[in-house]
Amino acid sequence: MEQLKKNEAFSGPEGPVVLVIMDGVGIGKNPESDYVKIANTPNLDWLREHAVYNEIRAHGVAVGLPDDGDMGNSEVGHNAIGCGRVFEQGAALVGQAIASNSMFEGAVWTELVANVNSKNSALHFIGLFSDGNVHSNINHLEAMLNKAKAEGVKKARIHPLIDGRDVPPTSVLEYVERFDKFLEGINADGSVDYCVASGGGRMNITMDRYDADWSMVDRGWKAHVKAEGRNFASMREAIEVFRGEKPGILDQDLPAFVIERDGAPVGPIVDGDSVIFFNFRGDRSLEITKAFEADEITEFERGPKPDVLYAGMMQYDGDLGVPEKYLVTPPAIDRTMSEYLSNAGVKQFAISETQKFGHVTYFFNGNNSGKFETETWMEIPSDVCPFENAPVMKAVEVTDEVVKAIESGEYKFIRLNYPNGDMVGHTGVVEAVKVAVEAVDAGVGRIMEALKKANGIMVCSADHGNSDDMCELDKKTGELKLDDEGKCKPKTAHSLNPVPAIVYDPAGTSKARKADVPGAGIANLAATCITLLGYEPPADYTPSIVEVG
Numbered sequence: 236m237e238q239l240k241k242n243e244a245f246s247g248p249e250g251p252v253v254l255v256i257m258d259g260v261g262i263g264k265n266p267e268s269d270y271v272k273i274a275n276t277p278n279l280d281w282l283r284e285h286a287v288y289n290e291i292r293a294h295g296v297a298v299g300l301p302d303d304g305d306m307g308n309s310e311v312g313h314n315a316i317g318c319g320r321v322f323e324q325g326a327a328l329v330g331q332a333i334a335s336n337s338m339f340e341g342a343v344w345t346e347l348v349a350n351v352n353s354k355n356s357a358l359h360f361i362g363l364f365s366d367g368n369v370h371s372n373i374n375h376l377e378a379m380l381n382k383a384k385a386e387g388v389k390k391a392r393i394h395p396l397i398d399g400r401d402v403p404p405t406s407v408l409e410y411v412e413r414f415d416k417f418l419e420g421i422n423a424d425g426s427v428d429y430c431v432a433s434g435g436g437r438m439n440i441t442m443d444r445y446d447a448d449w450s451m452v453d454r455g456w457k458a459h460v461k462a463e464g465r466n467f468a469s470m471r472e473a474i475e476v477f478r479g480e481k482p483g484i485l486d487q488d489l490p491a492f493v494i495e496r497d498g499a500p501v502g503p504i505v506d507g508d509s510v511i512f513f514n515f516r517g518d519r520s521l522e523i524t525k526a527f528e529a530d531e532i533t534e535f536e537r538g539p540k541p542d543v544l545y546a547g548m549m550q551y552d553g554d555l556g557v558p559e560k561y562l563v564t565p566p567a568i569d570r571t572m573s574e575y576l577s578n579a580g581v582k583q584f585a586i587s588e589t590q591k592f593g594h595v596t597y598f599f600n601g602n603n604s605g606k607f608e609t610e611t612w613m614e615i616p617s618d619v620c621p622f623e624n625a626p627v628m629k630a631v632e633v634t635d636e637v638v639k640a641i642e643s644g645e646y647k648f649i650r651l652n653y654p655n656g657d658m659v660g661h662t663g664v665v666e667a668v669k670v671a672v673e674a675v676d677a678g679v680g681r682i683m684e685a686l687k688k689a690n691g692i693m694v695c696s697a698d699h700g701n702s703d704d705m706c707e708l709d710k711k712t713g714e715l716k717l718d719d720e721g722k723c724k725p726k727t728a729h730s731l732n733p734v735p736a737i738v739y740d741p742a743g744t745s746k747a748r749k750a751d752v753p754g755a756g757i758a759n760l761a762a763t764c765i766t767l768l769g770y771e772p773p774a775d776y777t778p779s780i781v782e783v784g
């Protein structure tokens with residue numbers, strides 16, 4: 236690939252360019268719901284007035300999602316920021332592969348179905364049970380079940396991972412009602428037996444990421460594979476009992492359940508079965524995939540691995556080639572900013588805490604776990620606790636290391652992710668979100684101070700909104716939805732809002748000024764950083780949002 240050309244207009248700052256990704260920090264529309272505005276943010280307030288300030292898009296087609304009704308998320312956000320272009324993402328590609336039938340004509344689907352039909356075994360579907368379109372879509376599940384029936388699959392078992400994080404926090408029974416009707420229809424002629432077999436809240440079982448808490452995978456494995464766990468006659472019954480036992484429990488935190496019929500579990504996963512993990516997004520799919528694929532596993536007491544045919548919805552890691560089998564090819568993201576900068580000999584430092592470490596490395600480098608030559612990565616271990624109880628998370632420790640990296644003079648490009656605005660935003664606990672955003676602002680302030688001394692430049696933005704939209708709004712009127720005490724009903728999902736894009740050059744050497752880039756999105760941040768580093772961005776990168784020199 237071609238080398239970056241030096242920028243005649245500006246050769247770069249004396250100090251480093253620092254890209255700050257404030258995860259989940261957007262620009263809200265409703266002041267009572269916008270906890271970024273409600274929080275005390277003296278540094279971001281100052282920057283909005285005195286630095287080069289822009290508002291850019293971080294949702295929908297601007298980040299490769301099917302349409303502008305789709306909220307942004309960390310995977311597509313860090314993909315876009317890291318490669319400077321917009322690639323069609325999992326949600327769109329799977330939808331197209333189903334609509335065109337190409338998924339079902341593929342070798343992997345054919346093999347999965349042939350396996351169960353030849354052995355009269357079961358076809359299992361494990362995945363996130365909503366239409367949030369961040370990790371999965373229930374529409375894909377239903378399309379695959381319809382196709383399975385059309386191709387003679389007699390027995391299918393579904394293992395729903397309950398959402399309430401990318402969709403309203405206690406909305407699961409709406410999906411249960413829809414899916415119960417779907418199953419009633421597909422089973423009506425008595426030719427097949429398709430039913431739910433096990434499940435639980437997505438932040439309680441199965442969907443851990445970045446080795447943050449393998450006990451989640453352990454609990455999921457027990458429920459899905461071993462059919463060990465509290466038994467219920469239906470998913471609805473399980474949810475109602477759990478809610479009765481712990482009023483106010485969020486869907487994402489619901490315990491595991493196993494469905495029983497005539498005194499026995501309806502669907503443990505056993506030798507000869509086929510298993511599809513139908514999430515298309517990789518981060519929270521890699522650990523359960525390892526549990527199904529690895530001969531040996533040390534992260535939890537798995538016991539013997541059933542001899543099944545396992546496939547993921549997509550390839551989850553291009554470098555590791557995981558999973559071995561997958562139904563839809565992911566976006567082939569190439570020529571990332573990290574690769575260009577490495578080829579130009581630019582020393583790079585990437586840091587976050589566990590919860591977003593993979594975002595700022597693996598997703599940032601195009602769904603690849605490999606590191607480029609000039610990159611140094613650092614992970615600060617995250618707390619393992621509900622983040623509403625520790626909203627500052629590791630913002631101080633991350634900032635300590637970033638300031639050290641700036642002062643070291645070792646690196647020309649530093650990138651970091653503060654997870655607070657998103658991870659605490661997902662809890663729906665607004666008091667904690669205020670503290671979380673204030674911790675990010677304090678970190679930004681310290682980075683500004685360090686860059687003043689080092690004559691560096693900061694680019695400060697986000698991958699999507701979350702903390703800026705903390706209350707359920709009436710879809711029609713946009714008004715706040717209030718509970719019977721007049722308090723806003725908490726919202727845990729991301730927002731559709733734009734995010735700030737700030738260029739702070741205390742020494743003024745770049746003469747950075749707002750460029751005329753209508754409809755700019757977070758993909759434009761790559762060319763912006765490359766320009767501020769003193770290089771010409773690659774011709775097919777979306778343009779820099781500042782001009783220099």
Ligand SMILES: O=C(O)[C@H](O)COP(=O)(O)O
Nearest residue numbers: 308309310369400401657
């Ligand atoms: O995985 C999650 O936590 C949410 O579904 C999406 O959050 P993220 O895209 O910010 O990681």
Ligand SMILES: [Mn+2]
Nearest residue numbers: 258309657698
């Ligand atoms: Mn995010």
Ligand SMILES: [Mn+2]
Nearest residue numbers: 309657658661
């Ligand atoms: Mn998130």
